[in-house]
Amino acid sequence: MIRPTCEKDAAALARIYAYYVEKTAITFEYTAPDTTEMERRRQEISQRYPYLVAESDGKVVGYAYAHAFYGREAYAWSVESSIYVDVNIRKHGIGRKLYEALEKALKSMGILNINACIAVPRDNQDPYVTN
Structure with missing residues (x-):
């Protein structure tokens, strides 16, 4: 089931995201945010853009959101997505x-462009794990 996020999801969002911060280079963050910070981010983004979770058997198993792609007015109809x-x-x-x-x-x-910033490893290692 896909649904909009709510406050009770913050711990699950932090748990899912922590793996990618701690074990990969794809987030561009060095320290995983805690539940409070994830809730702050969720609230901020949800004011303007969709922030969705995937739920399976009552457990959050993934999430996706969009946010402003670039701060200039000409980019008002473009977003960056994260999943x-x-x-x-x-x-x-x-x-x-x-x-x-x-x-x-x-x-x-009315969004016209969805952009994604993707980090790719330099060799054929598992793209989700850094050494």
Whole structure:
């Protein structure tokens, strides 16, 4: 089930995101934010853009959101998207379902461009794990 986030999701958002901060280079952060910080971010982003979670058996297993792509007025109809899926449940189509729901919500807002900043490793190692 895909639904908008709420305050009770903050701990799950922090848990999912922590893996990517601590074990990969894709977040561009060095310290995983705690539940309070994730809730602050969720509230800030949710004021203007969709912030969605994927739920399975009552447990949050992934999330997606969009935020301003660039601060200039000409970019008002462009966003940057982020999607994170619980590391233990990857490759089950959750990310795709989140993206499709996010895209639909953004389209209804009149957003024309969805951008993603993607970090790619330099070799053939697992793209989700850093040494």
